[in-house]
Amino acid sequence: MSLDFIIYLIINTAFILLIAPLFAGLIRKVKAWTQGRQGPPVLQQYYNLAKLFRKEIIYSPHASWIMRATPLVNMAAIMVAALFVPLVFVPEPVGGIGNIILFLYLLALARFFMALAGLDAGSSFGGMGSSREMSIAAIIEPTTIIVFAALAIVFKSFNIFVMFASSAATGALTTPTIILIGISLFIILIVETSRIPVDNPETHLELTMIHEGMILEQTGRNLALMELSAAVKLTLLMALMINLIIPAGLAVTLTAAGIFIAAILFILKGSLLAVIIGLFESSMAKKRFFQLPSLFAMAFFFSTLIIIIEVFA
């Protein structure tokens, strides 16, 4: 393992933890603006986390060790996944780090424990959230695999580092596949981060909840970890999209100036994407639960199209 890689691990982890709550806050702000409201400050997510980390944890008397372990397992899985997605600097890949299939299943591991914890506390809403989350997971997983397969075919690698390096080298994809990949990745982003039209992160109605239902019984520091890991996951999926489609400025050599510029550019591009997500969410109502597969089918269709184009064209 080179020194470059160790520096990468430190920079990437620190940077994602630092900026993750920003995008979630920005999306919320944009949604508030579209509704003609002021909305909470963009930095509200940071304040919330700071507050929650100081609060005590309360466990339901029915809860087992799963409830205690889940926030840590969840955060750990997401943070390992975060090592797979370079935000600002792409080093040479080392071992399996950066493998896109492993990345997918690290997210699945986090989701699995979250669903278990939803059931564990014995509240009816948690169980409903878990059951819905696993239904969606089962349907979206093949789609995600196809999307990633399309990526692998386009970039001729399963490694995210290699994909980023090659897109950074070519500047940006200039073929129509860029649009198709963009749409597919965007749909996966919406589904994986439980946003409208799949789930409503701002709802108070327990009966309609998916992600929020699963973490209803989480409190204090544990809740902070769940919230932070959700924000990191959002940022990861945004980074996947940004660095594949508009990689301009992404550093491939380790220089302070290069990383600084890449970081600034990443925040700008991320903010732009957050605004787009906010507008997208505002433009429609949540879908009826059993009609969600039609949304996934779109991502599936476009990725299949990419594979056909890339293999036969």
Place this chain on the structure above:
Amino acid sequence: MTSSKGSTTGWIADIFEPVIPADGVRQGQGGEVYLPIGSTDFARTVTQLASHQFTLIGLVGIEGFGQGPGTSLLYIFEKLEHILILIADGDGTLPSIAKVFPSASWFERECRDGFGVEFKDAFDTRRLFLHETYPDNFHPLKKSFANAPITPKKDVTPADEYPFRKVSGDGVYQVPVGPVHAGIIEPGHFRFSVIGETIFNLEVRMFYKHRGIEKLAEGKETGQCLAVAEAVSGDESVANTTAFCMAAEQIAGVTVPERAWYIRTILLEMERITSHLGDQGGMLVDVGFPLGANQFSVLREDMMRQNAVFTGSRFLRGMIRIGGVVRDMPNEDLEFLASFLSMFRKRYQVGLKIVLSTTSVIDRFATTGVISRSLIQPLALSGPVARASGSTGDTRIQHPYGLYDRYRPAVRTLHDGDVLARFTVKAAEIVASLDLIEQLIKEMPAGPVVTDVAVRNGHSLALVESARGQNLCWLQVRNGRIERYKVRTASFCNWQAIGHAVLENILPDFPVINKSMNLSYAGTDL
């Protein structure tokens, strides 16, 4: 009600002769027809009424209304413009009529709790508004019970617990929701039985906020009771107070000045607009479309601020009084209201267009929570809920009160019975109310707004159309004081439709179905 005067006994004779002698028929002060009936003729009469498509819209228990001190039961039936009230003795010999008129089930359970009246062969004898912790043999509406704090039961054994319907089978889950909910809403318990996400049984348990309003009114002078009537249900204050005043005015035999009715009608329609706006916003929140929801919640807030400017109360309280209204609305205020409403109308149309052109919203609303037309008569459904399912009923048209015989509101009837139909009916009613208010402002006459009302003994029934549907108010005054005050809001009946509306829908759609029906918890639980 005026229309039925003159040929009172004609339609009664058509129904009963030659089967049942309809002697003893008399007409009440509000145009309603009273018919005392013995327990031997009771069952036959009820069957006869059912075959003539009457609807049971209320059941009032009163002590000392007949010859003896016992409890009399007043069964209130409605068919188009006719109101027929059967008076029977609640001495335990009457059969339950819930199998003929399903709306009777809650009515009978309510009377059983309040007065201890038993009904023979009733299929549901669970307590209704008295929960487990109320003492045994406690019947608060009996005159022998003085209004005072009671000692609740300390220990509730499992045998005393409210028995919900048991549902079992492979993959069947019960999902208990409430009575404490997220957000700022009233308490109610929902017991869902689901397979996966699909609901196949819902049992609603209400009455977590019993305030003893009917008991509270007893012994008060009618004028003191306005605040009680306003408290029945917050956003139906004007409707319930108007009904109360109408009943009191009918008893006293006074005519309310013309201008007072103009102001009352404006307030009634403003209340309807405010209430419908809240529903429409809520329905959009519940399908996760806050952009659309805010169009309506902003308008609702503006409307409530206007309410406060005109009446000093965001809920339009403190304006209606017996004999008229508390104060006149100056013409400048009315002109300002007219200009506010014309702005309001434009903004409302913009909001409506945004929502109705969003396909994802239509997709969630259409075919969700269908209420079948066949439920309307058995459950005595009314208001937008009934009109979205094919009913043409509207108290303002069938029993016109105040100015509604001259200013007939446009009634919109749809037939789909789903959330979209209820949304659309409410939108049409907001526009109709705006039209009505603008016309009223234009044509308002000058004159006094209140008349003196002498206290007289008697009883009367008043019906009004609140935003939620038909509200019924029964008032009896004896020795200048209220002997009995009974309110039955539209929600009391409409609540019973929700168990049907949610069937075969999925759990995440329950909030929007519930919101589209706009059921009041307080109005149900007096």
